[in-house]
Amino acid sequence: GPEVQYSLNHNLTRDGRSILCEWSNAILRDEAGGPPSVIALAADVTERERVRAALQDSEQRYRTLLETAPFPVVITRLRDSLVTYINQRAATCFQVSQEEAVGRHAPDYWDEPGQRLRLIEELRQKQVVTDMEVRLRDAAGQPFWALLSARILLEEQEPLAFVSFNNINERKAAEEALQALNGELAYRLQEINLLQARLQEQATRDALTGLYNRRYLDETLEREVARAQREGYPLAVALLDIDHFKQLNDTYGHRAGDEMLRQLGHFLQARARSGDVPCRYGGEEFLLVLPGLDLETACQRAEEWRAGFAGLTVNFGSLALQATLSAGVACYPGHGKSADALVDAADAALYRAKAGGRNRVEVAGAVEE
Numbered sequence: 427g428p429e430v431q432y433s434l435n436h437n438l439t440r441d442g443r444s445i446l447c448e449w450s451n452a453i454l455r456d457e458a459g460g461p462p463s464v465i466a467l468a469a470d471v472t473e474r475e476r477v478r479a480a481l482q483d484s485e486q487r488y489r490t491l492l493e494t495a496p497f498p499v500v501i502t503r504l505r506d507s508l509v510t511y512i513n514q515r516a517a518t519c520f521q522v523s524q525e526e527a528v529g530r531h532a533p534d535y536w537d538e539p540g541q542r543l544r545l546i547e548e549l550r551q552k553q554v555v556t557d558m559e560v561r562l563r564d565a566a567g568q569p570f571w572a573l574l575s576a577r578i579l580l581e582e583q584e585p586l587a588f589v590s591f592n593n594i595n596e597r598k599a600a601e602e603a604l605q606a607l608n609g610e611l612a613y614r615l616q617e618i619n620l621l622q623a624r625l626q627e628q629a630t631r632d633a634l635t636g637l638y639n640r641r642y643l644d645e646t647l648e649r650e651v652a653r654a655q656r657e658g659y660p661l662a663v664a665l666l667d668i669d670h671f672k673q674l675n676d677t678y679g680h681r682a683g684d685e686m687l688r689q690l691g692h693f694l695q696a697r698a699r700s701g702d703v704p705c706r707y708g709g710e711e712f713l714l715v716l717p718g719l720d721l722e723t724a725c726q727r728a729e730e731w732r733a734g735f736a737g738l739t740v741n742f743g744s745l746a747l748q749a750t751l752s753a754g755v756a757c758y759p760g761h762g763k764s765a766d767a768l769v770d771a772a773d774a775a776l777y778r779a780k781a782g783g784r785n786r787v788e789v790a791g792a793v794e795e
Contacts, residue, residue, distance in 0.1 A: 497592050500532065504546060504578065504585040507532045519593075521565035537561035537569045549578050549587065559594070571598040632706040634684060635691025643705040643713060647765040650703070650717055654758050661758040662716040662724030665772040666694075666731065669750045669784040671710040682742045683710075686749055689740045697731065711776075713769070721757040721789065728753045728787045736785060752779040756790035 489511075492499050498516030502509050512527045520527075520535065536542050541560055548556050555577045562572045572591040579586040630642035638646070647663070654661040668674075668686065675683040687710065694704045694712060703715035716724050732751045740747040754775025756762060761771040771790035779788040 495590070497590050499588075499590045501579070502532055502587050502589070504549075504587050507542075510586060519564055535562050535564075537563050545574070545576060546587070549576055553578065559598075560591075562591070570595045632691070635688055635706050637691045637695060637712070638703060638705040640705065640708060643703070643707065643715070644765075646703050647715055647769070650715055651758060651763070651765050651768070654717065655763070659718050660720045661768075662719040662721060662755060663757075663768050663772050664714045664716065664724060664728045664731075664753055664755050665707065665769070665776045666712045666714070666728075666751050666753045667776055667780070668710040669752055669780075671749070674747070674749060678742070678745060678747065682745065682747060685742045686740050686747060689738065690735065690751075693735055693738060694731065697734070713772070719757075721755065721760065724755050724757060725787060725789060728755050732785065732787055750785035752776060752784045753787045754779055754790060755787060760792055761790040 492511070492513045495513060495515070498519050499511070499513045500509065500516050501511040509527050509530055509532050512522075512524055514524060517524045517527060538561055545556070545558065545560075548558070555575055557573065557575050560572055560574050561569050562574075563569050571594045573594045574589060574591040576587055576589045579588050630638055632639045650661055668690065671683065671686070674686060687706075690712065691704075691706065694714065698704045698714065699716075701717050705713050705715070707713040716727070719727070732753055736748075736750045738748070740749075754772045754777070756768050756771035756775060758768055762768040775788040775790040779786045782788065
């Protein structure tokens, strides 16, 4: 009624009456098709408040997520490393408060010069999340390995670098320990291989002369005969024996005899082809397997060995010793088609050389069909 209207007008302040006037005018203008009404303005304000509240809620969720992340996170401006955000884990790592860090330029925690620039360049090129292992320094200056993940944010406005990292010192230490262990194992394996090779060498070599031993000869000659038969090429064997070796031992002693055997081994090894197999057959006898040699060539070589050894002087203490060789030569397939047959034929030829006066080469007789 009139009393209520009077009371309202009386209690309104000057500003209040002005607002009411504005509202009244706005309503009148809206009815006349003029500018937006108070209702429209209020709706706009309400929408903006809703958006602002949504943004605040989104930002709060975002910050909560980063604060509860199980790893340090730092967001900096790309151009000058100004910190725009740092979570509590990162602040603790670098021993700064979050309030002190934000708005300041991040200190250089990179352990190697140029790492940050390389990271920025890689971020600009890839435009995706970039992972890399880097060396950082904590607030005390102690270096540590970090697995760093980074990406550029807000590229159209002020580019920011979103960086998270995990301390992987323990993992790197384990990797380095594993690498060291692998290196040690590789070294030990090499030692084992060398030892096995040495043992294999010792198992197939004669300790005194350095030539192959009888065991190796038995395996090799069978294989060479089979290959000669398969590929159709000749194979010769030469059996050599030091003349009057027992007399040399009895006169000068076994050590002098050993030195004579050793020097003959060196003599034959130096004159063997890469494919030849020089062996100590037993005692003072030596047998050479000569793949690819025909009978005539094998006899020529045996003669060269005989003449060369006859002119060799073996020094033993104050003594200058000399000796001669007798040799028997046999060739596959004319003198035998098996390893045993060839050795038997060469042995028979050697016996004839001994019986014929020694210091000579004899050829095996033809095998009877």
